[in-house]
Ligand SMILES: Nc1ncnc2c1ncn2[C@@H]1O[C@H](COP(=O)(O)OP(=O)(O)O)[C@@H](O)[C@H]1O
C-alpha cells in the first residue's frame with residue numbers, strides 16, 4: 352500500500368514538471384495555433400540560465416519575474432547556447448538535492464516538491480494573466496476568434512508576439528525547475544516538446560486547469576505504468592501512448608479542453 | 612458625385628474581394644452623420660464583404676474609403692476601430708467562453724479613457740435584460756441576448772458609425788422587433804448606423820435611406836420610404 356502511495360506521489364511530482372513544461376506550449380498552441388516544436392529548446396534556455404545563475408550565486412526570487420519579462424527572444428538563442436556551452440552535460444546540484452520529507456515509509460524529495468509548487472504557482476500566474484487582465488482578455492479573444500478580435504481593435508501581430516513571449520517565458524521557468532534534477536544539454540529539452548504535446552492531448556486546450564489536470568495525469572500514468580506488476584519501465588511509453596489514443600477516441604478535446 | 616465634405620463615410624468605386632476574385636465591383640455609397648442607413652440585398656450579394664472591406668478584414672483592390680476625414684484604405688483593423696468605425700459581425704461572433712461583461716469590455720479594448728464604466732451602464736440601459744447576466748459565459752445566452760451583447764460590444768468602442776450585420780438572423784419575430792427598436796434608439800441618441808438586413812421591410816421601416824446591393828454592385832439607392840414603394844424592390848425583397 353505504502354508502495355502504491357509512494358508511486359502516486361512520485362507520479363504527481365513528475366506530473367508537476369509536466370504541468371510547468373506544458374503551460375507555455377499549450378498557450379501558444381491554443382492562441383497562435385502553433386504546435387511549437389522548439390518548445391523543448393526554449394525550456395533548455397531556462398535551464399542554462401538557471402545554471403548560470405547558480406554558478407554566479409546570484410539566484411534570488413525577483414529574478415523569476417525578470418525571466419517572465421525577458422524571455423521573449425526565441426530560437427536564435429538555442430544556437431547561441433550550443434556555441435556558448437557546447438554539448439557537454441551540466442547540472443545544477445544544490446546542497447538539498449538529495450534530501451526528502453519522510454512520512455512513514457513514503458519519501459517526498461524536497462527538490463521535486465519545490466518543482467511541483469513552482470509549477471502550480473506558474474499555473475496560477477498564467478490563470479491570473481489570462482482571466483484578470485486586459486491583455487489576457489485580448490489573448491483569449493484572439494485564440495477564440497481572430498476576426499472578431501480584430502474587430503474590437505486588437506492588434507493581432509502585437510498579441511501574437513506577446514503570447515509567444517509569455518509561452519517562451521514559461522518554458523524558461525520550467526527549464527529552471529528541470530535543471531535542479533536533470534543534466535542539461537542543448538538537446539535535453541527535446542523530449543519535453545513531446546511530453547507537452549501529450550499533456551495537451553490529455554488535458555485539452557484553452558484553459559489553464561486543463562494543463563494542470565493533463566500534466567498531473569500524464570505524470571501518474573507514466574510512474575504507475577512503470578511500476579505496474581508484470582510490466583517494466585519499458586512499457587511506460589507504450590501505456591502512455593495507449594492512454595493518449597483512448598483519450599483521442601473517447602474525448603477528442605481532452606479531459607477539460609474548451610477549444611476543439 | 613464629387614467629394615462630399617459633409618459625409619461621415621464616403622465609399623468611392625470600391626472593388627474588393629478574396630484572393631484575386633472581386634466580390635464587390637465599383638461600389639459607391641455614403642453615410643451622413645447621424646444617419647440610419649439600410650444596406651439590403653439577397654444572400655451572397657456582398658453585403659458582409661462590404662462591411663469587411665470597410666473594417667479592414669477584406670482585401671481592397673481599387674477605390675477609396677473616407678471616414679470622418681481620414682482615408683481608411685490600407686489601415687489595419689485595429690486602427691479603423693480606433694478611428695470610430697465599429698462593426699458588429701454577422702452571426703454575433705461573441706467570445707463564447709468569456710463572461711458577458713468581459714465581452715463588453717473587450718469592445719472598448721483600444722480605449723484608455725475613464726468613461727468605460729459609464730458606457731457599460733449606458734449599454735445596460737439599452738439592454739436591461741443583460742444586467743443580471745454580466746457574469747454568465749456569453750455562449751450560454753439566448754440568441755436575442757447574444758445579439759444584444761454583440762451590439763453592446765460594438766458600442767463600447769464609442770463609434771461614430773456602427774455597422775450591424777444581420778442582427779435579426781435566427782431570432783424570433785418578437786425579439787427582432789425589440790432589437791430593431793433599440794437600433795433605432797441608438798441611432799436617435801446620435802450614433803450613425805449602417806444596418807445590413809435580410810428583413811427588408813423592417814430595415815426600410817427604421818432607416819432614413821437605403822442601398823440595394825445586387826451581385827456586388829449598387830443596384831438602387833434612395834430614401835427608405837421611396838425604396839419601400841419601389842415596384843422592383845417590392846417584387847424582389849418584399850415578396851409582393
Ligand atoms: N471568406 C471568403 N472567401 C471567399 N469568398 C467569400 C468569402 N466570404 C464570402 N465570399 C463570397 O462572396 C460573396 C458575397 O458574400 P457575402 O458578402 O457574405 O454576401 P451577403 O453578406 O450579402 O450574404 C459570395 O459569393 C461568397 O461566396
Ligand SMILES: [Mg+2]
Nearest residue numbers: 658659660701
Ligand atoms: Mg452576410
